Amino acid sequence: MGVAGYLAHGTTKQVEQQMDRLSRSAILKVADTTEIIVALYANQLAAHAHLYAARESPQQAEQSSPLSERHGLLESHRAAVEDGLARQNQAAESMIRWAESRGLNELAERERTQTLETLRQLRQEFEKHLQIQNEFLAIVEKDPDQAEAFLEGRLCDHFETQLLPRLAAYRKQAENELTQSVRAIERAMVVADQRRSLLIVVAAVGAVLMGLFMSRAIGKPLAALQHAAEEIGRGRFDVQVPVRSRDEIGMLAGSIHQMAVDLRESTVSRSYLDNIIQSMQEMLIVVDPELRVRHVNQAACAELEYSQEDLNGRSFRELFAEEEISDGERFPEILSSGIECFMQTGLGRRFPAHCSAAEMNLNFRRFYDGYCY
Incomplete structure (x- = not known):
């Protein structure tokens, strides 16, 4: 033992x-x-x-x-x-x-x-x-x-x-x-669980009660820590570690919990760019290769008189007057050099704008971002 x-x-x-x-x-x-x-x-x-x-x-x-x-x-x-x-x-x-x-x-x-x-x-x-x-x-x-x-x-x-x-x-x-x-931690957890099982097997009959106590005192926290490590490995950073003891297991649980918190907070940095985009006074519209709107800022919603839900998934060409999109296939290429054009709001109102587009490659996918003012 x-x-x-x-x-x-x-x-x-x-x-x-x-x-x-x-x-x-x-x-x-x-x-x-x-x-x-x-x-x-x-x-x-x-x-x-x-x-x-x-x-x-x-x-x-x-x-x-x-x-x-x-x-x-x-x-x-x-x-x-x-x-x-x-x-x-x-x-x-x-x-x-x-x-x-x-x-x-x-x-x-x-x-x-x-x-x-x-x-x-x-x-x-x-x-x-x-x-x-x-x-x-x-x-x-x-x-x-x-x-x-x-x-x-x-x-x-x-x-x-x-x-x-x-x-x-x-x-x-x-x-x-x-x-x-994370995988190394998971392997260490498995080894710890195996050694706990060995401890129970070799324990004497007279130590059954002690074995049960140790199983509850050590086994359950280790299983919870192993589960938490697996969840973190799957990208679920909101996992809770239900261990509150002050021993080494508790310290380890605190470390795992802090790791999950740090990982979760690191994802908040993605909102940094969103905050910049939303604070821009000019319209910014992100579309996919099929020219479907994927993201817009508040300025675009206000100028185009659409809600963000109405714009998402809508064809980018629908936001322009018909005469502006005579050559639909080359439309992104035309915008890339910047043009003076007429855009059309959700209420049918037309207004002049200067628009340009640029191609972005993120995670092996191609997007276009349009900048209008």
Whole structure:
């Protein structure tokens, strides 16, 4: 019994170590990388908005956001990316110190040669991106046409072919680490359950009552923790861990619960981009390859006199006057260069607008985002 108890204690320590490692590395990588990607997309949208504003007539310019405010948006998105990269670098250095303090030299070396090196390359690419963007800002005030060509040929190209693929690969690596850590915890839980069963088998008849007590005191919490780990592995981060004891199992339960909370909070970063979109004064409409509306902001609902439910799933062409969509198949291509057109509200009212579209590739699916004002 003493040997089995010692082995179970050792398994619990292994699980705690895995949980500590998980909270220090994979969770932070996934959460911060998501915020960085969202901020970069927002930065690209702000650059497009800057170009569109430069093309406005004097009357339209009076109604648009001032130049200082548009520069402020760019700076805030840049700061969000820089803060995310800085947090990742600090987390990697903390992970190295933690691994070295526990004799995990292989893990420390991997963090040093892979994670820190990847972060260094990401920072270099982001600094290049900032240089290109600064060149764009210098051009846009002088020659909007030249700035548009520069935006598509240099800024967007660098974002899509250099910066974004590196971030996507880094995020994929973090997700793999997260999955492997959760599976390692599940395996440790299975081992702990097997050793608990062995403890019951070898116990003497006289220790039956003690065995039953231990089964209730240890078995039920372990089963609950195993179930919680499995649920987290399936992506259900709202799982509750019904363990309130103050022993090692309780501490482990607290770690699992905190991990679920951290993962759940990391998904909130997705709403960051939604908040930006909803606060825009211009209309923003996202459509799928079939030109069906998938997402709109509040400005689009107000201008088009539709509710968001009525717009979702509606054909994008229905929002324009009939003469504007004579060539339906090339409609997204026509919009990509920006056009002056007439849009049509849900009540049949027509109004002039300047519209442009850009293609987005998210999770191997193609979308178009339309920007109208």
